[in-house]
Amino acid sequence: MLQVQAHAERTQHENFEQSTEEIAPLTEEEKKQKLAELLAKSKEKKAKQAIIDKEEAKRNEQIRMKSTKEVSDAKEKLAPATSKSKKHKPNEPEKAADIQAKKAHSRRKIAADKEERRLKAEAAKALREGRAPPVEKSPLRPPPLPQPALPKVHTEARLRLQTATGTLTKSLPGRHDTL
Numbered sequence: 001m002l003q004v005q006a007h008a009e010r011t012q013h014e015n016f017e018q019s020t021e022e023i024a025p026l027t028e029e030e031k032k033q034k035l036a037e038l039l040a041k042s043k044e045k046k047a048k049q050a051i052i053d054k055e056e057a058k059r060n061e062q063i064r065m066k067s068t069k070e071v072s073d074a075k076e077k078l079a080p081a082t083s084k085s086k087k088h089k090p091n092e093p094e095k096a097a098d099i100q101a102k103k104a105h106s107r108r109k110i111a112a113d114k115e116e117r118r119l120k121a122e123a124a125k126a127l128r129e130g131r132a133p134p135v136e137k138s139p140l141r142p143p144p145l146p147q148p149a150l151p152k153v154h155t156e157a158r159l160r161l162q163t164a165t166g167t168l169t170k171s172l173p174g175r176h177d178t179l
Helices: 002-011 028-088 092-129
Strands: 156-162 167-173
Touching: none
Parallel strands: none
Antiparallel strands: 156 167
């Protein structure tokens, strides 16, 4: 009866006629023979799949080799151009330090010029109004140089994951490794 129900579910059949024939149970020899057939089919299927997998692996290896060759050829073509541009560039840390020093010097010079113009304008205004020009207090001192920033010590790390259902944030203890 279970076989009939399973067949009805698979094939969507609904109307069945009663059968008086019973399916005879398999003997031990028939069971062994059927098992041997199934094992043979399974081995044959695995052998076919192994052949297909080998061919696919071979094709994938050829594709990988071709792409690797193309990448190396492209790198060889770009190597002369990048080596020329690197020769003309100074070392980046030295360049950054020079730029910062020049900026700081320019800022000090601009501040001094601004103060000088202000003092001249005050003196001219005082002369027009008939007053004595203001006395200069002290020579202009350049503003103090900013102190270099101290490295921060991080005591924790935050991991933030964005998923379709929302955002997850996890705090982890920081590491104190130095390189």
